[in-house]
Amino acid sequence: MEAMQEKFEEFQAQIDALKNKTPDNKLSMIVFSGDLDKVLASFVIATGAVAMGMDVVMFFTFWGTPVLRDRNKSAGGKDLMGKMFGAMLPKGTGAVKLSKMNMAGMGTAMMKSLMKKKNVASLEQMLEMAEELGVRIYICEMSMDLMGFKREEMIEYKHMGFAGVATFLEEAQNSKIQLFI
Amino acid sequence: MSEEIKADKVMDLRGMPCPMPVVKISKGIKEVEIGQVVEAHSTDPGSLTDFPAWARTSGNEILKTEQDGDVIKFFIKRTA
Numbered sequence: 001m002e003a004m005q006e007k008f009e010e011f012q013a014q015i016d017a018l019k020n021k022t023p024d025n026k027l028s029m030i031v032f033s034g035d036l037d038k039v040l041a042s043f044v045i046a047t048g049a050v051a052m053g054m055d056v057v058m059f060f061t062f063w064g065t066p067v068l069r070d071r072n073k074s075a076g077g078k079d080l081m082g083k084m085f086g087a088m089l090p091k092g093t094g095a096v097k098l099s100k101m102n103m104a105g106m107g108t109a110m111m112k113s114l115m116k117k118k119n120v121a122s123l124e125q126m127l128e129m130a131e132e133l134g135v136r137i138y139i140c141e142m143s144m145d146l147m148g149f150k151r152e153e154m155i156e157y158k159h160m161g162f163a164g165v166a167t168f169l170e171e172a173q174n175s176k177i178q179l180f181i
Numbered sequence: 182m183s184e185e186i187k188a189d190k191v192m193d194l195r196g197m198p199c200p201m202p203v204v205k206i207s208k209g210i211k212e213v214e215i216g217q218v219v220e221a222h223s224t225d226p227g228s229l230t231d232f233p234a235w236a237r238t239s240g241n242e243i244l245k246t247e248q249d250g251d252v253i254k255f256f257i258k259r260t261a
Contacts, residue, residue, distance in 0.1 A: 048200040051207035052238045120198050129204065 026055040026175040030168065033181055034063030034090060035099035036108060036123065042181045043126035049177075050133040057175075058130075059168045061140035065147060066090050067123075068139060068155050075150035082148020089147065092155070093123035131158050138163040186244055186256045188220035189213050195224045195252060202228050203235045210241060210259050218244065221255045228253055 027049040031042045046056045060068055066089040078086060090096045101107035115122060121129065130137075136159040144151070144162065151162065161167075172178045192209045194202045202223045210219055223232075229246070232255050236243045240261030247254040 044200045047204050051200065051203040052235060053207070118198060119196055121201065133204070 023176045024055060024174045025053060026057065026171070027177045027179070028168065028172040028175040029056070029058045029179040029181060031058055031060045031064035031067075031181055032062050033099070034065075034067050034096055036096045036111070037099050038181050039064065039067055039093075039096060040123060040126065042179075043121075043123065043130055045179065046135050047126065047129055047133055050130075050135060054176075055136075056130075056133075057136040057138065057171045059138045059140065059163070059171075061143050063089075065139060065143040065149060067093055067096055068137070068157070068160075069149065069153055070155045071095065073153045075153040078148050078150075085147040086149070093127060096123065127155075127157070134159060136161070138167060140164070186218060186220075188256060189217040190219045192219060192221045194228075195222055197223070198225055199227050199231070201225075203231055206232070206255075206257070207235065207239065210239075210257060213259050215259050215261070217259055219255075219257045219259065221257065223253050223255070224251050226253075228255070232257075 046058055049056045069092045071092040098108045098111055137157055138161050141162050141164050190213050194205055202225050206221050213219055242258045242260045243255055244258050245256040
């Protein structure tokens, strides 16, 4: 009887170990780019993944960070570099540009009107849908600090947090899919 | 003999490009009971490969796919 109990406990431990090795049905994505096309692709994949039954987490870093600024908010107390970055980088989803064929904004404007005509969701709509679907978003603290962005100038998003690389890696190592965009 | 499939819910996904059709169907299917059927109409040609991929992944069953002009009709049974 005692031997059986021991065996049972041994199996239990093995099953627990196996469970830890099996990744969750999750997609972890780094959004490094701040280009309209790449950020749009990120959101198409993210919302599609939720439809496929996956848990989704997006980690916005470097050029991706200013995409999540709120165009109606601003933050004071910035130093010169912070003010410069603030002025030169896009302020929110409405201000991001195409990676190719931007043509001083003309290409981006044309693409946006084409997207509208073809019923392709805009970045604003994508963000709204992602929030509704429960897509989690982290913003990289280091990028925020580097570019002088403050938390109070970022968008309101229900499932948003501020984090560092360890948070992403913990999510990523338990994910079936990891992407860097 | 072709059996008429009776849908418990009809979803109009016409005019919606990727990823909307799968996003909508994944929500819509949860609004019927397990065993019930959703009839979805899509005009996105990508749906022809996307819906089967979604069904396999989510564990639902596509009973029938029909093409009616530009409109693709899927009959999907909620099995998960």
